[in-house]
Amino acid sequence: MSSIEEVQNRTIHGVLKQKVAACGSREFFYFKEQAFTYEDLDRASDRVAAGLQSVGMGKGDKVAIVMGNRPEFLFVWFGLSKLGAVEVPVNTAHRGELLTYMVDKSDSRALIVESGFMDRVAPVLNDLPKLERLIVLTEAGETLPESEKPVMGYDQLVDNDGAFDAPTVTWADPFVIMFTSGTTGPSKGSLMPQNYALFMGKVCMETAEYTEKDCLYNTLPLFHGNAQLLSTMPALMSGARMVLAERFSASRFWPEVKKYGCTEFNYIGGVLPILLKAEAKPNDADNPLRIMFGGGCPPHLFEEVERRWGVTLLEGYGMSEIGLPLLNTLKSRKIGTCGKPAYGCEVKLVDDYGMEVGPGVPGELLIRNREPFTMLMEYYKMPEKTVEAWRDLWFNTGDYLVMDEEGYFNFVDRKKDALRRRGENISSQEVEKVISSHPTVLESAAIGVKSDMSEDEVMICVTLKPGETLTPEALLDFAQERMAYFMVPRYVRIMEQLPKTPTEKVRKAALRDDGITSDTWDREAVGYKVKR
Incomplete structure (x- = not known):
């Protein structure tokens, strides 16, 4: 394979195409009792790409998404990747000035919104002069909302044969602007390259040793990087199945895990105490889960979680801009720590003068990756913030950590006020x-x-x-x-x-x-x- 072929294959949609060629009719993900194959995802995302191209969207254009967890989110994400366009996923809870800021700052030309969130979107449309088109995903029986902006239905967008002029997209092209929390200023839009998605998929896949026998339970929102990059991508790349839930539900958690034979679940810290509130049963460990992958489990609950449900917790440290530079793995794990440097990552701790510190001394975490196009490209339209973050050609996280004598890292505190x-x-x-x-x-x-x-x-x-x-x-x-x-x-x-x-x-x-x-x-x- 030539270099140009390799960098074109190392894209989000390139991985999907490879899976379609190898096992297209095999089931990939499930949502509300419905199964979707690799071919289903490929065809549906082709129609999104064709529809968007027909209304003038193309490579480099930004398209905002205000949508909950549902198959259409995946169709849009992969369709945008095929066009070389840039998704701008927006938290569905945002409204008012912050929603306006994110859509406008990202230069989004179109916004695809689930009808249930029009109460957030409608009031800000007049404050978005760069937004050219609204695409609304309606439910059965609903009519399209009226707006001064051109409006079309999602069904109309995808009413085509899926044919479009595919541009050349490589691993270096951006695929997303993911807004991260501001600290001393507004939220920053992290512009991330295609290869970042594949790199994160590979890191997760190898850390948790996913295979085609696994099934990942994805309950976190797709507008966050975790659900896209730490669940969907490793499932796709490893050939594992994925269950896409509308949202996390403590009452539905174990029934769905058992129904689909889920072997892995990505969590955030607050989820595990919620699950532990349920009355303990003698057969709690009788479930298919083998791994819970995440961060923030309260240290005093770590052993209780593993013992009660018969799982292994793998925790790490990460940020939207850099992925997961520190991880515990199945082969190298120390409870209560963020783990050691992950595959392909260089890290160091420095004091406030930029001098590297040794074991036992807290310092700011700096990182850089050995593979190209696997980290933040820039904070979109914020050159000063980009330069500040990449001071001395290392990404400065703004977080204090400490390394022990065994090389494991512990989080100490946020240097910033997020x-x-x-x-x-x-x-x-x-x-x-x-x-x-x-x-x-x-x-x-x-x-x-x-x-x-x-x-x-x-x-x-x-x-x-x-x-x-x-x-x-x-x-x-x-x-x-x-x-x-x-x-x-x-x-x-x-x-x-x-x-x-x-x-x-x-x-x-x-x-x-x-x-x-x-x-x-x-x-x-x-x-x-x-x-x-």
């Missing part, structure tokens, strides 16, 4: 922006406080303008109309003043040290409900 709640990355700056826009609020500071789910709960500390009063309930009523449900703070602390440095910067470390104080209001304790 929060993580129930698997969602949250920008403290974006929470503060909404809260501080309330007419009675003078200043605000969003921090994370630890929860019993091992991740962060959001606390907002506010000061009010002179003479103003505000109840926590009124503040959250205001907030939840302007931000995703998972960003809405659980805790509210109204203060006389925020602790400051001599240069008037808020001392968030002091607020974190204070934690949940006697004057902190807890929405869960009073039964305040956040709508989704």
Whole structure:
């Protein structure tokens, strides 16, 4: 095989084509009792590519997706890959200013939206001058919404024979802009190359030793990299089957795992404590799962999870921009750690002066990969942030870790102020922006406080303008109309003043040290409900 053939085959749709040639009629994934073969996915994504090309979309064009887990998401993702277009998956909970920002910042020319999320999309359409077309996936009996933008139905888009002029797409071409949480500024759009998807698939496949006998249970949202790159791609590349769930459900988890014979499940930290809340049964270990792959399991629950369900937990450290540079594997594992450097990754820890530190000394994690086109290409239209991240030709993660004498890494703390709640990355700056826009609020500071789910709960500390009063309930009523449900703070602390440095910067470390104080209001304790 020539070099040009190899780099053209190393694409997301290239892997699919290889599977179709080898075993096209074999079942690949399941959704709501329906089975889809490799050929089904190939044909359906051909029709998406043909439909988009017929309305002027082509290589390099950006297409935003606001859709829950369903087969059409996969069809769109693979169809865009075939066109050399760039998907922009958007969290379905986003609305208002942040939704506008992501669609506009990405230069999306089209937006494919599930009809159930039009209540988020419709109010912002007039603020998206670069958006040319809306494609709506309706349910049976629904009519297309009215809009000043051209609107077409998804059914109309794919009503074709699947023929299109396929451009040359290689492993170096971008396939996605995945927005990651901002810290001292707006969320950044990570532009990622095709080979990144294949590299992540290979890392996961080899770490967990997937084969055609495996079945991966995929419950995480497809608008996140985990479901696309750490579940779908390794399943596709290894020839394993995949069960695509609408969402994680504790009540449906074990019945579906047993029904489909699932052998692997990707988790985030908050999921395992939820599963453990179910009453233990003598036959809990009588299930087909062999591996749970993820991160953030509370250390005190690690052995209980493995013993109760007879599984092996594999944990690591990762970011959207860099994949999984640290991993525990079946052959090399140490409970409670992020593992060792993964295949193809170089890592080092440095102090605040850039000097490398040794075992037992915390330092910022820097990484780079040995294979081309397997990491962040750029933060889209943010050259300063790109240069900052790639300082000294290493990717600077902004996270402090420590390495032990055996070479295993442990996470210490975030150097930045991003929060993580129930698997969602949250920008403290974006929470503060909404809260501080309330007419009675003078200043605000969003921090994370630890929860019993091992991740962060959001606390907002506010000061009010002179003479103003505000109840926590009124503040959250205001907030939840302007931000995703998972960003809405659980805790509210109204203060006389925020602790400051001599240069008037808020001392968030002091607020974190204070934690949940006697004057902190807890929405869960009073039964305040956040709508989704």
